[in-house]
Amino acid sequence: MLQSFIFMAAGAAGKAVESAEAVEKSLTSHLFEIFILILATQFVGWLFQRFKQPAVIGELLAGAIVGPALLGWVAEGSMLEFISELGAIFLLFMVGLETRLDDILKVGKEAFIVAVVGAIVPFIGGYYFGLYVGFSQVSALFLGAALVATSVGITARVMQELDVLSRPYSRIILGAAVIDDIEGLIVLAIVSGIATTGSFETGSIIRLVLISFAFVGAAMAMVPFVKRVPLDKLPFQTPLGVSIAFGLAMATLASLIGLAPIVGAFMAGMVMAEMREEYELEEPIHAIESFLAPIFFAYMGVQLNLAALASREVLFAGGVVSLIAIVGKLFAVFGSLTQGIKNAIVVGIGMVPRGEVGLIVASIGLSAGAIDEKEFAIVIFMVVITTIVAPLSLRPVIAWADPGVLSPKE
Amino acid sequence: MLQSFIFMAAGAAGKAVESAEAVEKSLTSHLFEIFILILATQFVGWLFQRFKQPAVIGELLAGAIVGPALLGWVAEGSMLEFISELGAIFLLFMVGLETRLDDILKVGKEAFIVAVVGAIVPFIGGYYFGLYVGFSQVSALFLGAALVATSVGITARVMQELDVLSRPYSRIILGAAVIDDIEGLIVLAIVSGIATTGSFETGSIIRLVLISFAFVGAAMAMVPFVKRVPLDKLPFQTPLGVSIAFGLAMATLASLIGLAPIVGAFMAGMVMAEMREEYELEEPIHAIESFLAPIFFAYMGVQLNLAALASREVLFAGGVVSLIAIVGKLFAVFGSLTQGIKNAIVVGIGMVPRGEVGLIVASIGLSAGAIDEKEFAIVIFMVVITTIVAPLSLRPVIAWADPGVLSPKE
Numbered sequence: 001m002l003q004s005f006i007f008m009a010a011g012a013a014g015k016a017v018e019s020a021e022a023v024e025k026s027l028t029s030h031l032f033e034i035f036i037l038i039l040a041t042q043f044v045g046w047l048f049q050r051f052k053q054p055a056v057i058g059e060l061l062a063g064a065i066v067g068p069a070l071l072g073w074v075a076e077g078s079m080l081e082f083i084s085e086l087g088a089i090f091l092l093f094m095v096g097l098e099t100r101l102d103d104i105l106k107v108g109k110e111a112f113i114v115a116v117v118g119a120i121v122p123f124i125g126g127y128y129f130g131l132y133v134g135f136s137q138v139s140a141l142f143l144g145a146a147l148v149a150t151s152v153g154i155t156a157r158v159m160q161e162l163d164v165l166s167r168p169y170s171r172i173i174l175g176a177a178v179i180d181d182i183e184g185l186i187v188l189a190i191v192s193g194i195a196t197t198g199s200f201e202t203g204s205i206i207r208l209v210l211i212s213f214a215f216v217g218a219a220m221a222m223v224p225f226v227k228r229v230p231l232d233k234l235p236f237q238t239p240l241g242v243s244i245a246f247g248l249a250m251a252t253l254a255s256l257i258g259l260a261p262i263v264g265a266f267m268a269g270m271v272m273a274e275m276r277e278e279y280e281l282e283e284p285i286h287a288i289e290s291f292l293a294p295i296f297f298a299y300m301g302v303q304l305n306l307a308a309l310a311s312r313e314v315l316f317a318g319g320v321v322s323l324i325a326i327v328g329k330l331f332a333v334f335g336s337l338t339q340g341i342k343n344a345i346v347v348g349i350g351m352v353p354r355g356e357v358g359l360i361v362a363s364i365g366l367s368a369g370a371i372d373e374k375e376f377a378i379v380i381f382m383v384v385i386t387t388i389v390a391p392l393s394l395r396p397v398i399a400w401a402d403p404g405v406l407s408p409k410e
Numbered sequence: 411m412l413q414s415f416i417f418m419a420a421g422a423a424g425k426a427v428e429s430a431e432a433v434e435k436s437l438t439s440h441l442f443e444i445f446i447l448i449l450a451t452q453f454v455g456w457l458f459q460r461f462k463q464p465a466v467i468g469e470l471l472a473g474a475i476v477g478p479a480l481l482g483w484v485a486e487g488s489m490l491e492f493i494s495e496l497g498a499i500f501l502l503f504m505v506g507l508e509t510r511l512d513d514i515l516k517v518g519k520e521a522f523i524v525a526v527v528g529a530i531v532p533f534i535g536g537y538y539f540g541l542y543v544g545f546s547q548v549s550a551l552f553l554g555a556a557l558v559a560t561s562v563g564i565t566a567r568v569m570q571e572l573d574v575l576s577r578p579y580s581r582i583i584l585g586a587a588v589i590d591d592i593e594g595l596i597v598l599a600i601v602s603g604i605a606t607t608g609s610f611e612t613g614s615i616i617r618l619v620l621i622s623f624a625f626v627g628a629a630m631a632m633v634p635f636v637k638r639v640p641l642d643k644l645p646f647q648t649p650l651g652v653s654i655a656f657g658l659a660m661a662t663l664a665s666l667i668g669l670a671p672i673v674g675a676f677m678a679g680m681v682m683a684e685m686r687e688e689y690e691l692e693e694p695i696h697a698i699e700s701f702l703a704p705i706f707f708a709y710m711g712v713q714l715n716l717a718a719l720a721s722r723e724v725l726f727a728g729g730v731v732s733l734i735a736i737v738g739k740l741f742a743v744f745g746s747l748t749q750g751i752k753n754a755i756v757v758g759i760g761m762v763p764r765g766e767v768g769l770i771v772a773s774i775g776l777s778a779g780a781i782d783e784k785e786f787a788i789v790i791f792m793v794v795i796t797t798i799v800a801p802l803s804l805r806p807v808i809a810w811a812d813p814g815v816l817s818p819k820e
Contacts, residue, residue, distance in 0.1 A: 026488065027491070027492060027495055027665065027671075028662060028665040028666060028671075030492050031495075031499075031658060031661055031662045031665060031671060032662045034496075034658055035655055035658035035659050035661075035662050038651060038654055038655040038658060039655040039659075041647070041651075042646040042647045042648070042651040042652060042655060043645055043646055045647045046645050046646050046647045047645070049647065055647060078436065078489070079488070079489060079492055081437070082437060082440050082489055083493075085437055085441075086444075089441075235453055235456050235457070236452040236453055236456050237451070237452045237455045237456045237459065237465060238452070238700070240697070240700060240701075241448060241451075241452040241700070241704075242452060244448055244701055245445055245448040245449040245452060248441060248444055248445035248448060249445050249449075251441055251445075252438060252441045252442045252445050255437065255438040255441060256438060261437075261438075261441060283693065283694075283697070284693075284694075284696075284697030284700070285697075286694075287650070287693065287694030287695075287697035287698055288697055288698050288701050290648070290650060290651070290694070291650075291654055291694075291698050294651075
């Protein structure tokens, strides 16, 4: 409404430029939306920081406030979706830059167990709960599938905010999130196959597994060699430019395979981590990320459809499913007990958010007719709860599990 | 073709994920386009730098190569257009950050005369040439109008590349470009009025003039006060975040008035210039700009439709119009003779590019039925020539007019 008022005021400025305005209008309204998202995330994020809460929750809330659910100044649309995706890509590229492969491999066994246990338990829990409350078998499979993959963006952002990315539990979370995403892809392929053809092709699932692991393996294999690549001697303008191109290439490839683009961006960042100091990549990438990543979180809030959640049935089933989602991932704790129980709990909580990955699974189920609007709403509810609960609890849990790591002024 | 090949290869990876791919496909193809644009600008820009030519011309060419005119890997579309617009906004925001209002005001008189002379002469030249070759009166008016406003982006980028933004001629160009854009808006309003209703409303033109000057004046009036604003004490997360929000707000406002968004971004940058050192705004803004601005120039190349220019008539008329466009702006030299004839010539050449502003005027004429496809192609030809000629000649002319200012290693 504010926006249309401004447009009216501007329209009054000169009828003669009306046609010029028509050309520029969609561009202007997108500029306006980005402006509003930045301003709102800056303000609500600040409020949350003042009360020692993660800014990222404030950014989510900021999006919900200016989005269709409340003020309606910012609408859903492919333009914002793409820019928010770029934000997630730069966030995980940045997190990758701060992560060395060696450090991940040191906790590789833990990460693997965390990923496997943390996928199986919620899947089974979701599936049987679905059957119990009367879902069809296929719907129950989709519900389970939506609970599998962690959406690591929000946890990564909180760990970045708290400056704990180099701690062992953070490494386990990041490593497990990569494996998790592959599991999510496989489960989705199986479940979609069952929904559309009643069965799944073992051959294509195996191909999928091989391609995913080949992608991750190829990225890992690059690591020992990149140190010897003289970025500033390549036929490109700047080391920063090549690095960004590499990050986008890996995100695109991941996306083509069916993995989350952010997994590709994270792998790319980890490859570049080997030379980040030599070419001063961190500061400029961080600057780009600090512009785009809040748009990603705010856009999550923009997409929030509160009306869809406002039925008692959805609230009840959604509450139970959220509990399954959270408790299921906490079983992952057993994978990282080598780090002590406290750190293992941090890992479990870090794996809780499902975010956009769960939503993608559910929307594929919806468009395939495998789940209905109500079942979709239950998944949305679970996504909202897990996305909010994890960052809210991470700070106090880390303060308890890893005393002294949080800087006093935080 | 490369892209569809990759999609096919990925498609073979697993039929079961086809529906997931459909959801993600447009996102993936945009990621791919951004990746290709960055990689291509990095490489062709490097080539141009090696041969001591402006990287920005290489970036334009890179876009033309990967665009529909040649390889067809990147298509025109609103998504890329918006991201390229963001690139132009950050470029001019950055240029504004390096410009103090005081320095512009010192050369205010010169900038004003440059802007006025450099608008009137090309307008009259274009109008009479149009009539001479048999255009209707309205078409001739549009041709003249398309020659009025300088597109300062490309000149600003070259001045930034050469590190001469603080020289008096650069300040005159920047100041004149702001006034130029207001003139362009006014001329467009008058010409559109004549095209659609046969006359124009003096009242609405006056309102337009007042609003434009009020906008620029308000921005200038902020300058003495911003120094006292404690950016880090405001209820926002970071000084950088607020600054970006301010830049986007001013770009949006400018766009709503009918001015180019980049004029708003430039004014915002100039306001923030007063505190850029205190809050270390330059480096992060420069990082964002170095990611996005090449996309702006590459997208100019993507939009290049060579086929439309391939008629002898268009080439001849386009050549003459380009000459009028160049010589017309060189008359602006008289406005800055106070700086010596050599510097004045730098100013004249810096004002030559017409870029997207000329295109907007022409496309409004086209959609209003005031000019036809052939006349539109003539304007495109002029835009291409002026956009390439200026940066190619700026470097040698600056080396001649301002010896010693270009660093030896450049």
